[in-house]
Amino acid sequence: DTAVSQTPKYLVTQMGNDKSIKCEQNLGHDTMYWYKQDSKKFLKIMFSYNNKELIINETVPNRFSPKSPDKAHLNLHINSLELGDSAVYFCASSQGGPRYEQYFGPGTRLTVT
């Protein structure tokens, strides 16, 4: 009965590759997010989508492109991966926007070698 799920849980890849992380929520929420947590454990919001429309786009390289096929899914595609992209990426969802309680997925640990 997973509320917010992400795949894969672990991703190891080489510099220059393109990869995608998938996220799905079954809570019926209208807003989904992608966060990056670096090695110092700081969480930073990357993107926020409300009803399939982008509402937050923090300073993120344009190699990162979110795609929301429907309200329940928000995928993250990363082009030309760099060493600095290594981190844990969390998907989250909420009902009504960022000021409301967010439910986080289990995270995807990305390692770029």
Added chain:
Amino acid sequence: KNQVEQSPQSLIILEGKNCTLQCNYTVSPFSNLRWYKQDTGRGPVSLTIMTFSENTKSNGRYTATLDADTKQSSLHITASQLSDSASYICVVSDNAGNMLTFGGGTRLMVKP
């Protein structure tokens, strides 16, 4: 610039003891403040969420307080258990609702 600072960065306590974690913020205008618990290798889980008019909110052995005048919040954990070992993250939302500012977290270790 909006900032959220947490202290201490890390804390070790013995099982059964109480502890208090601090969060100071400069986010303005303020909408709400949340405390999250993040176990190692997992996503954050919400403990409490407080708006401007709320001074205190409890969730089991966790009690959060908020002083909107001094822009300070604390999370008090009573009778700590080994399962309380985790990072605790303070997050403040601005009044527009689109800006979240995260603290760096406090890493708590509870030892038997």
